Amino acid sequence: AQSVAQPEDQVNVAEGNPLTVKCTYSVSGNPYLFWYVQYPNRGLQFLLKYITGDNLVKGSYGFEAEFNKSQTSFHLKKPSALVSDSALYFCAVRDNTGGFKTIFGAGTRLFVKA
Amino acid sequence: ETGVTQTPRHLVMGMTNKKSLKCEQHLGHNAMYWYKQSAKKPLELMFVYSLEERVENNSVPSRFSPECPNSSHLFLHLHTLQPEDSALYLCASSQRYRTSTDTQYFGPGTRLTVL
Numbered sequence: 451a452q453s454v455a456q457p458e459d460q461v462n463v464a465e466g467n468p469l470t471v472k473c474t475y476s477v478s479g480n481p482y483l484f485w486y487v488q489y490p491n492r493g494l495q496f497l498l499k500y501i502t503g504d505n506l507v508k509g510s511y512g513f514e515a516e517f518n519k520s521q522t523s524f525h526l527k528k529p530s531a532l533v534s535d536s537a538l539y540f541c542a543v544r545d546n547t548g549g550f551k552t553i554f555g556a557g558t559r560l561f562v563k564a
Numbered sequence: 565e566t567g568v569t570q571t572p573r574h575l576v577m578g579m580t581n582k583k584s585l586k587c588e589q590h591l592g593h594n595a596m597y598w599y600k601q602s603a604k605k606p607l608e609l610m611f612v613y614s615l616e617e618r619v620e621n622n623s624v625p626s627r628f629s630p631e632c633p634n635s636s637h638l639f640l641h642l643h644t645l646q647p648e649d650s651a652l653y654l655c656a657s658s659q660r661y662r663t664s665t666d667t668q669y670f671g672p673g674t675r676l677t678v679l
Contacts, residue, residue, distance in 0.1 A: 482665055484667065486670075491672070491675070492672050492673070493570075493654055493670035493671050493672045493673050494654065494656075494670040495670070496667050496668075496669065499665075499667060540607070544664045545664065551620070552668060554606050554607040555606065556606045557606075
């Protein structure tokens with residue numbers, strides 16, 4: 451069965467500092483991994499995805515994520531946080547064994563303090 | 565977010581009311597989804613339509629009734645809801661359904677409050 455875990459409910463970081471939002475997953479076959487961001491009173495916005503190839507994936511707004519197969523992780527990172535990055539971040543996973551549902555994590559709230 | 569629109573953005577209804585949520589996608593996609601987002605819970609997939617055919621129904625109570633008249637429009641008809649149905653209802657679309665690599669694109673959601 452597929453599953454995804456975001457171990458931190460909340461991450462606090464100072465503006466200008468690097469940020470990391472953690473995600474680990476469990477799938478039967480090859481994982482397809484996604485990150486979404488949700489601003490208040492808005493829907494989810496796609497940030498980036500890993501399908502295959504380079505383990506470092508670059509996405510929107512300066513975000514990137516690193517796929518680590520041995521640790522079954524797909525952490526979201528940004529070198530220098532902005533106050534406007536404060537939002538709710540969701541990791542999601544699908545696999546290629548016929549399970550076409552997207553499984554979303556519970557979300558991590560990021561607070562960036564000025 | 566302009567690729568997927570949802571109306572209304574906010575809805576307050578009594579338990580005996582009947583209302584409908586509307587979703588429209590302008591992306592030329594073939595699959596559309598309804599999700600429920602409740603506080604402190606993961607996103608719950610409710611229904612999936614692929615080429616106007618319902619392909620997923622995740623044990624959703626019958627007081628929620630989806631309708632997909634064409635590949636661009638998706639409705640969620642609501643009747644005799646309960647207060648615990650209060651949540652943000654999100655619509656999403658993707659190019660295809662049975663393609664694991666496709667990205668889903670979400671609308672802004674309808675904030676539903678059931679009194």
